[in-house]
Amino acid sequence: MSATKGRILVVEDEREMRALLEKGLARRGFVPTVLGSADEAFPLLETEEFDTVLTDMRMPGMDGLELCERIVLNRPDIPVVVVTAFGSLETAVAAIRAGAYDFVTKPVDLDALVLVLERAVQHKALREEVRRLRRALGGVSADGGVVGESPALRRVYELIDRVADSDASVLVTGESGTGKEVAARALHARSRRHDGPFVAINCAAMPEALLESELFGHARGAFTDAKAARSGLFVQAHGGTLFLDEAGEMPLALQPKLLRALQERKVRPVGGDTEVPFDARIVAATNRDLELAVEEGRFREDLYYRLNVIGLELPPLRARGNDVLLLAQRFLEHFAARSGKRVVGLTPAAAQRLLAYTWPGNVRELQNCIERAVALTTYEQLTVEDLPERIRDYRGPSNLGQEQDVSELVSLEEMERRYIQRVLETVGGSRTLASRILGVDRKTLYRKLGRRNAGAAEDKDEKSST
Incomplete structure (x- = not known):
């Protein structure tokens, strides 16, 4: 049995109109419950759940405006759509001021009404989701990094729990x-080393000589400014975890020394003549394709396998579904507290925009978005207007939901081949750059393109390197 579009409570005093709405909405996938007066509606709202109320404005006894006001006061979670007479702008404005979600005019166009009701049902669902996600935030770390209920993120933390106590x-x-x-810190916090230090270094942030000294330490007089001996980060992380961020950027000349340190569990300080043992777990991170780097000779294969004993791949934010709202709420609370502003949540419309956006910058982009929105907002909830323009105006694929000539559609294989060809053309035919952008090795690229296209790409590469 297919899912319904939602339960609609219809309040209409005219019998023929009730019958028309009941039949028309049922045909379009809704489950309507029809009543002849507003006095009957409110007791029913106290005992049953509805996604939206559709009410006529002018009725004997309690009119639609009073019903709307009572629903907003007692059941603010249920959006109300009001039917007004054609051209009665004052009545429509009064309904909106009373808290109505939207209004339609008579004579009612069923297709237009369905669109309004679908939006109202979605509005209610988003409000409920935002409230549920806010409740789910209890006990989650303030930085928002471990926030998530999506299957993709649960798999990550299941793996973290399984390997936490391993070295x-x-x-x-x-x-x-x-x-x-954040994942590396979670791994450390769950491990038996959690009482030890968590020491982090960005391998791309300093030149080779300084990076070597930072990692391994140096003896007194090892270089001009070495006025005293200094222990390196391997030793400083003794009993804890050493996090090598951007490990794929490590200079090639330094990689053999790192490999030896990992194999021997000892380091030799720069300018020193004795080795110092250490006991630290190594966690490395990279956004690079290290297999491709190995193939191209930019990263040692033996070091790659030494670092990649256990692989932990983090999903992009666009693959994490409603985690976007969980993270947004956590960031909102964090930045609101820091700025001293009373901002308690997101409007459903703002939440919808966040869910629709693809987040190429992932969690970091979302964090910056919410920080900006909290700084700009003048309300207790973040609105669509508080979001950056690129998120406000994002509409997704332009052809989504539109009718399309079936003859224009192609297979997934053909679509993939065309995209690969487009990437190759964009990068001037370089198989190396194309492989990096596509996230595949060159052998896979050749196989996907076929021998003829692969040979052409190789020819261009060879010409560009001469």
Whole structure:
């Protein structure tokens, strides 16, 4: 049995109109309950659940405006759509001021009415989802990093729990902004090393000589400014976790020294003549394709396998569904508290915009979006107007939901081939750049394109390198 579009309580005093609405809405997938007066409606609302109320404005006894006011006061979760006489703008304005979600005019166009009711039902569902997600936030860390109920994120934390007490190295991968350091900290917090230090370093943030000194330490007099001996981060992380962020950017010349340290569990400080043992778990992170880097000679294969004993891939935010709203609510509470503003939630319309957007910048982009919105808002709830323009105006694929000539449709294989060809053309035929953008190795790229296209791409690469 197919799901219904929602339960609609219809309040209409005219018998013929009631019959028309009941039959028309039922045919369009709704479950209507029809009543002849507003006095009958409110007792029913106290005992049964409805997604939307559709009420005529002018009725004997309690009119639609009074019914709307009572519903807004006692059941604010149920949106009310009011039917007004054609051209009665004052009545429509009065209904909106009374808290009505929307209004339609007589004579009623059933197709237009269905669109309004669908939006109202979705509005109610989003409000309920926002409230549910706010309740689910209890006990979650303030940085919002471990917030999530999606199957994709649950799989990540199930794996973290399974490997937390192991000393095996972990390689955390995922797009930029997905929260790789947060996952590393969660791994540390759940491990038997949680009382030890969590030491982090960005391997892309410093030159090779300084990075070597930071990791391994240095002896006194090892270089001009080395006025005293200093222990490196491997030793500082003793008993805890060393997090190597952006490990894929580590200079090639430094990689053998890192490999030896991981194998021997000892480090030799720069300028020193003795090795110092350490006991730290290694967690590395990268948004690069290290397999491709190995193939291209930019990353040592033996070091890759030493770091990637356990692989932990973080999903992009666009694959995490309603986690977007959970994270948004957490960030909202954090930034509202920090700024001293009373901002308690999102309007359903704003929540809908957040869910529709694809978040190329992932959690980091969402965090910046909410920080900006909290700073700009003048209300207790973030509205659509508080969101950045790119999110407000995002509409998704332009052809979605539109009729299309079936002859224009192609297979997934053909669509993939066309996209790969487009990427190759954009990067001037370079198979290396195309592989990196597509997230596949070159052998896979050749297989997908076929021998002829792959050979052409290789020819262009060879010409560009000479």
